[in-house]
Amino acid sequence: MAVAERVSTDPGAILKLLADPTRLRILALLEREELAVGELSRALGMAQSRVSNHLRLIREAGLLGERHAGTKTFLHLPLEAGPGLAGRLWAELRGELDGLPEHAADLVRLERVLAEREGQGSFFDRYAGEWDKRAGGFATGLGRERALTHLLPDGLVVADLGCGTGYLAQALLGQAARLICVDASEPMLAEAERRLGRNGDARATEVEFRQGDLDALPISDAEVDGALAGMVLHHLPAPDAALAEMRRILKPGGSAVVLELLPHRETWMRDALGDRHLGLEPSDVVAAFQRAGLEQVTLDPVSDRYQPERPEEHGGGAADLGLYLVRGRRPRVRTSSHARSNR
Numbered sequence: 539m540a541v542a543e544r545v546s547t548d549p550g551a552i553l554k555l556l557a558d559p560t561r562l563r564i565l566a567l568l569e570r571e572e573l574a575v576g577e578l579s580r581a582l583g584m585a586q587s588r589v590s591n592h593l594r595l596i597r598e599a600g601l602l603g604e605r606h607a608g609t610k611t612f613l614h615l616p617l618e619a620g621p622g623l624a625g626r627l628w629a630e631l632r633g634e635l636d637g638l639p640e641h642a643a644d645l646v647r648l649e650r651v652l653a654e655r656e657g658q659g660s661f662f663d664r665y666a667g668e669w670d671k672r673a674g675g676f677a678t679g680l681g682r683e684r685a686l687t688h689l690l691p692d693g694l695v696v697a698d699l700g701c702g703t704g705y706l707a708q709a710l711l712g713q714a715a716r717l718i719c720v721d722a723s724e725p726m727l728a729e730a731e732r733r734l735g736r737n738g739d740a741r742a743t744e745v746e747f748r749q750g751d752l753d754a755l756p757i758s759d760a761e762v763d764g765a766l767a768g769m770v771l772h773h774l775p776a777p778d779a780a781l782a783e784m785r786r787i788l789k790p791g792g793s794a795v796v797l798e799l800l801p802h803r804e805t806w807m808r809d810a811l812g813d814r815h816l817g818l819e820p821s822d823v824v825a826a827f828q829r830a831g832l833e834q835v836t837l838d839p840v841s842d843r844y845q846p847e848r849p850e851e852h853g854g855g856a857a858d859l860g861l862y863l864v865r866g867r868r869p870r871v872r873t874s875s876h877a878r879s880n881r
């Protein structure tokens with residue numbers, strides 16, 4: 539269908555659409571770059587659910603171009619092709635956005651999203667099928683058990699963030715009432731789906747898979763009782779945005795649990811396992827929990843060890859790395875200093 543036919547001609551609807559600052563930011567990003575919804579959410583630093591609502595309105599007004607490639611949908615702005623009212627108004631407005639701090643921040647995040655499209659995201663996409671073999675295992679599995687006891691009692695809604703191939707999620711089957719598995723990599727999610735489908739007890743636990751970023755989770759405010767991020771924070775540039783998101787998706791009183799690696803010197807893990815940081819200082823993670831407004835923060839050593847296989851050129855054999863758990867709760871009463879982060 540031609541673009542001109544799709545653009546709404548109702549001036550009231552167009553003015554209403556363009557009167558919203560978030561929608562202007564979305565249009566500005568999509569004019570610059572064709573993006574998947576998850577990428578757009580990350581560039582905006584917003585939850586995907588919130589962005590999707592705006593996209594629905596933009597689509598209804600006929601201002602959204604979509605291109606389907608396999609299972610993915612890429613969004614773009616078709617306005618430049620149309621001389622209609624929306625196109626003319628946008629031509630006037632777009633120049634005004636350049637000075638806005640929100641738009642400048644969007645552009646910084648956009649650069650990161652595009653860099654990750656080439657690098658980090660595709661790393662896990664490439665190795666999803668062989669991830670379990672490549673990443674090796676835990677000495678005893680007790681680290682996993684300890685992480686999960688923090689998410690008791692039974693019958694909760696739990697999010698496994700950066701679920702990978704579903705190693706942690708698997709142990710929640712039959713215990714959680716609902717399990718929401720989130721990962722940036724579609725192929726990793728597909729592996730998780732295979733694993734959980736194989737071992738699942740569908741009657742006891744409802745399992746959902748959602749593609750998305752830890753910085754902009756595809757989960758609504760206060761949707762879950764427990765949020766778990768296992769072996770994933772060391773893949774992020776910094777943990778703050780992810781922890782703010784964990785707090786946002788938790789119900790008041792809900793628990794956030796992080797399983798992480800102690801700092802180590804296994805530099806080959808950068809290339810072989812995509813690790814951005816060689817472990818994280820526990821005190822830094824505790825401080826990040828506190829900055830996110832999580833309370834009753836506890837640091838818990840784990841006697842389990844993480845033991846991935848070194849490649850031959852790095853000496854072979856299993857590495858032997860320490861683990862720890864950090865847990866915090868979302869306060870039951872909303873505090874004013876963090877009220878704004880509860881989007």
Ligand SMILES: C[S@@+](CC[C@H](N)C(=O)[O-])C[C@H]1O[C@@H](n2cnc3c(N)ncnc32)[C@H](O)[C@@H]1O
Pocket residue numbers: 662699700701702703704705706720721722723726750751752753767768769770773774
């Ligand atoms: C080391 S695996 C951990 C998997 C699982 N949690 C476990 O403990 O076995 C890290 C996972 O985090 C995902 N990941 C990395 N960065 C991410 C991000 N920014 N948002 C969402 N997922 C991310 C990767 O795709 C990968 O599947």
